[in-house]
Amino acid sequence: MPQYAILMYEATPPDELPPEVLEAHGAVDAQMAAAGGRVLAGVALREAATATVVRDGLVTDGPFIETKEGLAGITVIEARDLDHALELARMVPIASGGVEVRPLLGFQVLD
Amino acid sequence: MLAATVRVTRDLDAAEDAVQDAYVSALAAWAREGVPERPGAWLTTAARRRALNALARRRTLQAKLPLLLEPGAEPVAEDDVIPDDRLRLVFTCCHPALAREAQVALTLRLVCGVATEDVASAFLVSRATMAARLTRAKKKIAAAGIPFAVPAAAELPARLDTVLTVVHLLGTAAHATLSAELLARAVDLARMLRALLPDATEVCGLLALLLLVRARAATRAQPLADQDRSLWDRALIAEADALIVGALRARPPGRFTLQAAIAGVHAAAPSYAETDWPQLLALYDALARVWPSPVVALNRAVVLAEVSGPAVALEAVDGLADALRGYRYLWATRADLLRRLGRHEEAGEAYRAALELTEGEVERAFLEDRLSRTGRAGDPRSG
Numbered sequence: 001m002p003q004y005a006i007l008m009y010e011a012t013p014p015d016e017l018p019p020e021v022l023e024a025h026g027a028v029d030a031q032m033a034a035a036g037g038r039v040l041a042g043v044a045l046r047e048a049a050t051a052t053v054v055r056d057g058l059v060t061d062g063p064f065i066e067t068k069e070g071l072a073g074i075t076v077i078e079a080r081d082l083d084h085a086l087e088l089a090r091m092v093p094i095a096s097g098g099v100e101v102r103p104l105l106g107f108q109v110l111d
Numbered sequence: 112m113l114a115a116t117v118r119v120t121r122d123l124d125a126a127e128d129a130v131q132d133a134y135v136s137a138l139a140a141w142a143r144e145g146v147p148e149r150p151g152a153w154l155t156t157a158a159r160r161r162a163l164n165a166l167a168r169r170r171t172l173q174a175k176l177p178l179l180l181e182p183g184a185e186p187v188a189e190d191d192v193i194p195d196d197r198l199r200l201v202f203t204c205c206h207p208a209l210a211r212e213a214q215v216a217l218t219l220r221l222v223c224g225v226a227t228e229d230v231a232s233a234f235l236v237s238r239a240t241m242a243a244r245l246t247r248a249k250k251k252i253a254a255a256g257i258p259f260a261v262p263a264a265a266e267l268p269a270r271l272d273t274v275l276t277v278v279h280l281l282g283t284a285a286h287a288t289l290s291a292e293l294l295a296r297a298v299d300l301a302r303m304l305r306a307l308l309p310d311a312t313e314v315c316g317l318l319a320l321l322l323l324v325r326a327r328a329a330t331r332a333q334p335l336a337d338q339d340r341s342l343w344d345r346a347l348i349a350e351a352d353a354l355i356v357g358a359l360r361a362r363p364p365g366r367f368t369l370q371a372a373i374a375g376v377h378a379a380a381p382s383y384a385e386t387d388w389p390q391l392l393a394l395y396d397a398l399a400r401v402w403p404s405p406v407v408a409l410n411r412a413v414v415l416a417e418v419s420g421p422a423v424a425l426e427a428v429d430g431l432a433d434a435l436r437g438y439r440y441l442w443a444t445r446a447d448l449l450r451r452l453g454r455h456e457e458a459g460e461a462y463r464a465a466l467e468l469t470e471g472e473v474e475r476a477f478l479e480d481r482l483s484r485t486g487r488a489g490d491p492r493s494g
Contacts, residue, residue, distance in 0.1 A: 081257070081258035082257045083257075086208075103254050103256060
């Protein structure tokens with residue numbers, strides 16, 4: 001099955017996410033599996049203000065671009081096709097923002 | 112992964128040729144062998160077919176395509192052979208994950224089999240630009256995994272609306288550029304969708320709307336009030352009427368059905384003066400409810416002027432000025448209402464504002480004529 005990354009963009013900082021959103025995050029993997037998808041991996045990011053940028057060898061305070069919505073997390077999934085991936089992506093709880101679904105060029109987990 | 116992408120993209124290119132062939136009898140082989148169940152198999156078959164004497168088949172297509180665009184002449188029985196595949200292809204080309212301009216271009220290229228350079232000229236871009244746009248879109252279809260499938264029932268209404276919007280856009284582009292050929296493609300697509308989705312009332316509505324545009328094509332260059340209605344195609348109007356009557360049974364009727372009904376009221380009127388304005392106003396009210404848009408509100412105001420007078424209509428138009436500041440019909444409509452109220456100086460200003468936003472020669476000539484008349488406002492001979 002094709003693999004996709006669901007990029008979650010949130011305007012709400014992670015420590016201010018409402019409890020129901022956090023709870024929904026805990027349940028979403030099982031929900032996606034029940035819908036015929038498969039979650040391969042997931043990462044949740046701390047807020048953008050904690051980022052450090054390395055560019056051309058120079059270290060600076062991050063992030064690259066200041067935006068209202070920041071990348072808050074990524075879920076890597078397997079789905080039958082884009083429609084299926086979008087169906088799964090709609091299950092991802094977002095307090096204030098949206099998700100972007102990107103096909104993967106590759107995905108590897110090293111032991 | 113890269114290899115897979117290349118493979119699928121190549122299949123899509125191959126599918127282009129096979130889809131063109133769907134318009135001629137080349138697919139008779141499928142009738143004998145049966146329709147492949149899996150889309151993958153369909154694409155593979157398409158790829159294999161492509162290898163067969165592609166050049167000769169292209170010549171056959173070019174020779175036969177115009178025959179298939181005759182009004183009423185249904186494409187050669189291919190509906191019996193591969194309806195599901197054609198429907199899948201339409202939904203793939205009109206997938207909401209693709210930009211609108213890509214949806215329109217892909218539909219013309221892959222579903223209608225229009226040559227890339229003709230698609231390019233229909234949308235006033237160079238062949239290279241259109242080729243790049245198509246390549247980008249096909250690459251996204253392959254890489255993102257846009258399915259070759261009719262959407263699930265829950266998604267179908269929204270997805271069908273996207274398809275109908277694309278076909279409607281083709282009709283609008285044809286109307287704007289006076290292209291009979293592009294209009295024929297749009298009508299052909301709507302007929303195909305009607306054959307494949309006979310229960311979808313909005314498909315009937317859109318087909319009726321396009322038929323009415325085509326029925327009145329001969330007089331397209333003149334303003335509605337001045338058109339010679341004896342030149343309108345009564346057979347097409349009758350066909351559209353029957354479709355509208357059926358589609359209006361939907362509760363509530365959709366936006367394409369209501370637009371068709373509005374066009375139908377105009378088509379039924381023996382003259383501009385004898386138009387059933389109250390009926391039109393009721394239809395515009397219904398349209399504004401299912402499709403709240405300032406452009407609809409502007410068209411409603413034009414009808415309102417005939418029912419309740421230009422002063423009431425002008426009030427409605429002024430309420431739209433913020434939303435439609437850059438829209439030439441706002442200024443043209445406002446100018447006309449001011450002229451009818453005897454406010455010639457303001458009318459002149461509005462005509463000039465409309466002219467600044469208008470490029471089409473026919474419309475410019477009309478506006479300039481009106482402007483020159485309002486310019487003679489003090490002249491007792493002017494009406």
